[in-house]
Amino acid sequence: MIGRIRIVTQHLMFIFLIYGGRAGIKLGHSLPCFACPYVSGCSGHCYLMALQGKWGFEFAVADLFSYEGFRVLLYFAIFIFLIILLSKFWCGWICPFGTFQDWLAILRKKTGIRESEFSWKTRDGLKKVKYVLLAFLIIIPVLITYAGLHSDFSLPFCQICPAKPIMPLFTGNVDHFALDYTNVITGTFSALSIIIAAAIIVGSFFKDRFFCLFCPMLPLIQLFKKISLLRFEKEADLCSGCGNCHRMCPVDIRKVSDERSNKAVMDEDCILCMKCQESCPEDNVLSLKFLKYRIFLTSRKYFIRNNRS
Amino acid sequence: MKFLIEIKKCFLSLLSHFFLTAVFLFQSVISTAELNLPDTDIQSNSYLYFQYDAKGKEADGSAYQVLKIRTNNTAKNLSEFDSIEAYCRKSSRPGKQDYMAYRVPVEKLNNEYYVKIKSGNYSIFDVYVSGNYKNNTYVAQTVFYLFGDGLKGSTGKPGLVKLPEYLPVFELTESPQNYWPQTGNEFRFLCRVPEGSGSIKQMIVIIDNKKVSRIFTDRNGKFEYIPAHDIKLNKGGTSSYKEIILLNSINRNGKNYTAAFNLLVHRSRTAFLNVKNGAVLFTVSIIFFTAIVLIKRRTFKYK
Numbered sequence: 001m002i003g004r005i006r007i008v009t010q011h012l013m014f015i016f017l018i019y020g021g022r023a024g025i026k027l028g029h030s031l032p033c034f035a036c037p038y039v040s041g042c043s044g045h046c047y048l049m050a051l052q053g054k055w056g057f058e059f060a061v062a063d064l065f066s067y068e069g070f071r072v073l074l075y076f077a078i079f080i081f082l083i084i085l086l087s088k089f090w091c092g093w094i095c096p097f098g099t100f101q102d103w104l105a106i107l108r109k110k111t112g113i114r115e116s117e118f119s120w121k122t123r124d125g126l127k128k129v130k131y132v133l134l135a136f137l138i139i140i141p142v143l144i145t146y147a148g149l150h151s152d153f154s155l156p157f158c159q160i161c162p163a164k165p166i167m168p169l170f171t172g173n174v175d176h177f178a179l180d181y182t183n184v185i186t187g188t189f190s191a192l193s194i195i196i197a198a199a200i201i202v203g204s205f206f207k208d209r210f211f212c213l214f215c216p217m218l219p220l221i222q223l224f225k226k227i228s229l230l231r232f233e234k235e236a237d238l239c240s241g242c243g244n245c246h247r248m249c250p251v252d253i254r255k256v257s258d259e260r261s262n263k264a265v266m267d268e269d270c271i272l273c274m275k276c277q278e279s280c281p282e283d284n285v286l287s288l289k290f291l292k293y294r295i296f297l298t299s300r301k302y303f304i305r306n307n308r309s
Numbered sequence: 310m311k312f313l314i315e316i317k318k319c320f321l322s323l324l325s326h327f328f329l330t331a332v333f334l335f336q337s338v339i340s341t342a343e344l345n346l347p348d349t350d351i352q353s354n355s356y357l358y359f360q361y362d363a364k365g366k367e368a369d370g371s372a373y374q375v376l377k378i379r380t381n382n383t384a385k386n387l388s389e390f391d392s393i394e395a396y397c398r399k400s401s402r403p404g405k406q407d408y409m410a411y412r413v414p415v416e417k418l419n420n421e422y423y424v425k426i427k428s429g430n431y432s433i434f435d436v437y438v439s440g441n442y443k444n445n446t447y448v449a450q451t452v453f454y455l456f457g458d459g460l461k462g463s464t465g466k467p468g469l470v471k472l473p474e475y476l477p478v479f480e481l482t483e484s485p486q487n488y489w490p491q492t493g494n495e496f497r498f499l500c501r502v503p504e505g506s507g508s509i510k511q512m513i514v515i516i517d518n519k520k521v522s523r524i525f526t527d528r529n530g531k532f533e534y535i536p537a538h539d540i541k542l543n544k545g546g547t548s549s550y551k552e553i554i555l556l557n558s559i560n561r562n563g564k565n566y567t568a569a570f571n572l573l574v575h576r577s578r579t580a581f582l583n584v585k586n587g588a589v590l591f592t593v594s595i596i597f598f599t600a601i602v603l604i605k606r607r608t609f610k611y612k
Contacts, residue, residue, distance in 0.1 A: 067370035067459055116606055151546035165591075177591055178582035182543045186581075194587050198594030206602050 001306060002274050002296065006092070010099040017043055017096050018170050030078035032221055033090045034097035036167040038158070038176060046163075047079045048217060052137050052155050083221050087230040090221065091212065092271035097163045101204040101211055105250070108205050116206040123252060126213050127269070133157060134216040152185040159189040162200040162211060208250035212271055222268045231289040232266040234259055238285045245276035245286070256286070278306060355382035357440055357447035358554050358569040362423065370459030371429040378415065378422040378438050378449060381518060387422050391441040395424045396470070398435035409469040410437070428457040444564050450479055451571040454488045479555065479570040492539055492551075493577040498532040498570070502559050515554040515569075524555075534572075542576035550575050 016025070017035045020043025027035075027044030037045040063069050082090070091098055108115065118126070137157035143149040158164055165176040177197075180190040203210035212218065236259060246257040255267040256276050265286075266272075277286045280298035288296045362375040378395075380387060387393065396410040413424050415438065426434050431454070438449045480499040490496070500509040512532055514521045524532050534555065542549050555570040 063368070066368035068366055068368070071370070071458075114606075116602060151548055154547060174584055174588075175579075175582060178584040178587040179590065181581040181583060182576060190587065191590060194591045195594045198591050199598050202595060202598035202602060206606075 001302075002278050006273065009093050010102065013094045014096045014099045017094070018167070020044070028075070028078065030075045030082060031090075032079060032083050032086075032217060033095035034161075034163045034167070034215075034217070035095075036097070036161075036163040038164050038173075039167050039171055040173065041171060046217075047075070047220075048137060048161075049155065049158055050075050050079075052141050052157055080224060083224045084228050087225070087228040088221060088266065088270050088272035089230065091215075091218065092273035096167065097211065098209065098271065100166065101209050104201065104204040105208045113206070115208060118207075118252070123213075129214045130216050130219055133214060134219055137216060150185060152183065152189075157216065160192050160196050162193075162197040165193055165197045166201070209271060212251055212269065218268060225264075225266060229291050230272070231264065231287075232270070232272065233263045233287050233289065234265045235263075235285050235287075236260045238282055240282055242281060244279040244281065248275040248279040250275065279303070355380060355442075355445075355447070356554075356556055356567045356569040357438065357449045359436065359438070359449045359451045359571045361451075361453075361550070361552060361571070361573055366457075367427070367459070369429070370457065371427050372455040372457040373425055373427040374434075374453060374455060375423055375425050376436060376451065378424070378440075380447075387440070388420075389442065390447075393422060393438060393440040395436065395438040397424075397426060397437075399428070399432050400435075409471060410435075411469055426455065428455040429459040430457050431455070432457070446564065446566045448566070448568040449571065450568060451573065452481055453573060456488075479557075479568065489575055489578065490573060491575045491577045491579075492536045492542060493580045494535065494574070496534045496536070496572065498534070498555070499530065500532070500557055500568075502566075509557045509559055511557070513556045515556055516551070536572070536574045538577060538580060542574075543581070545576070547575075 017027075017031075017033075018039055019041060020027075022041040023043075025043040029037075029045045029050040030047050031044045032047055035042055035044045035046050037049050064072070086094070105115075140149065140153050140156040144151060144154055168174075168176050177194060178190065179194070180186040200211045234256060239257075241257065243257050246252070246254055249256070250273060251269045251271060253267045253269055253276075256265045259265050272288075274288065274296065277288065277296055277298050280286050281300055281303040283299050284297055286298045287294055357378065357380050360377040360379050362377045364372075364374045366372050378387060378393065393415050395413040395415045397413045398410045413426065413436070416423055416425065424436065424438065426436060428434070433452065433454055435452050436450065440447050480501060481496060498512075500512075502509055508526075508530065510526050512524050512534075514524060514534065524534055526532055532555075536551070536553055539551055542551055550573050553572045553574060555572060556567070558565060558567040560566070
């Protein structure tokens with residue numbers, strides 16, 4: 001049931017974010033998901049672009065009390081508000097690039113190919129990449145503004161983001177798959193972008209939500225976990241320890257099954273797809289709350305009904 | 310029968326080929342003749358021109374562009390000009406064909422003359438400055454975009470005046486509808502000249518104070534100019550630009566009118582893109598990464 005609602009929502013959000021701009025919808029520059037600004041006619045932009053560009057850290061502190069400074073703070077405030085409001089729902093239910101990865105996973109399942117698994121050591125190693133990318137996208141624009149780094153390094157993450165060549169394909173634009181021979185920097189970035197896009201497509205085919213392992217948006221969303229209106233909680237005393245939640249998780253999170261003391265179990269890599277909640281066969285173990293209102297509570301009855309087919 | 314039709318087609322195709330070749334040769338002869346014309350006054354003339362200077366944003370979010378007013382002839386000091394007047398046309402889309410403009414103050418700082426154009430919203434500006442020196446009238450002109458995004462959308466409607474009729478202005482009629490004028494783009498100009506001055510048939514292209522080429526009107530009376538790609542711009546980064554001066558001159562009642570249009574171009578964003586090579590790299594990468602996964606995995610089918 002939840003899975004179906006999620007699929008419908010994902011597709012509606014995909015259409016809304018990719019083509020919404022053509023209907024005059026403008027959601028601004030603060031979206032906490034990969035709504036790629038390189039898609040012409042998109043309805044909103046990923047905040048990572050604003051963060052790397054003129055509304056990010058390259059902005060001079062001296063100008064903070066100007067209208068431009070107000071804009072920087074305003075976009076950041078909207079970004080935080082959206083995170084507090086919907087938290088990781090942005091990843092599992094709204095992000096168009098996440099939906100694209102889910103399509104590849106569906107294709108793999110339809111062809112009967114088993115999902116690849118990483119060892120915990122590999123996985124923990126890969127987890128660090130997202131922090132490197134986050135540092136990269138914050139530091140480079142600052143170096144351009146204050147240390148004279150070549151301006152072709154601007155928007156460094158966007159230049160290698162796999163969404164940049166892939167997402168515009170849905171509007172018929174293949175230009176971002178081109179090698180850019182303007183100069184050495186543009187050539188290197190364009191080649192890297194294409195290679196990374198290919199790696200992510202192959203990776204996402206063999207491994208659910210492969211790119212989410214490296215997504216620098218996730219740590220940013222996680223920063224505001226404690227003040228988020230959405231709460232993902234576990235009653236550890238009622239858990240039988242069956243491990244279904246871990247097995248069903250597309251991003252291999254162990255925290256939900258292993259946690260015994262803390263109530264809050266939303267992991268940094270969680271995309272709130274709710275597959276763990278759907279697969280929990282026990283009553284009242286996992287719950288998702290919006291403020292004090294319960295959105296979902298696991299139950300044996302739901303589990304049986306959901307898995308009857 | 311079919312054979313005869315094929316022969317007829319071949320014959321017609323050959324005929325048209327010869328005809329086109331003859332036309333091409335004739336045009337070459339004509340253009341060579343024009344190019345070999347002795348230098349006219351244009352080249353020896355002095356001219357007034359805009360030079361792009363500081364660009365930025367004010368604290369209120371409005372964008373500004375400073376344009377320095379220069380003369381190519383160092384012997385001619387701008388302070389010796391009879392009058393220097395600046396006008397500005399503002400529109401939200403390119404190619405707006407009207408001659409209503411508002412006056413812009415010409416400021417002086419450290420013996421340099423300049424105009425500062427400011428906008429609280431997204432606008433296209435057509436800026437002119439005219440100055441008289443002895444029996445000559447000089448006009449400098451340029452077109453640029455400003456991306457103001459301020460609290461005040463507009464600074465109020467300035468009083469509009471009609472552009473003085475004597476100004477031999479350039480109308481950028483068919484520029485690419487793009488905020489990023491770039492090398493390789495096709496720019497088309499129409500030159501409006503003072504009434505009774507005949508028509509302008511040629512323009513001179515000046516880059517870095519050197520005459521680069523001469524362009525002639527087409528059959529519609531328009532000038533077409535495609536700025537060549539520049540390796541310096543390509544290496545220079547996203548904000549680098551090149552200023553190209555298009556110069557024309559006309560004589561009316563013994564008085565010279567010289568107009569210089571500053572065409573600011575950036576490097577091309579599309580000319581050096583190669584989708585075919587990108588697609589090959591993408592395919593090779595897909596094969597490479599798939600092979601890695603296949604080698605590293607143990608099995609691929611559910612058992």
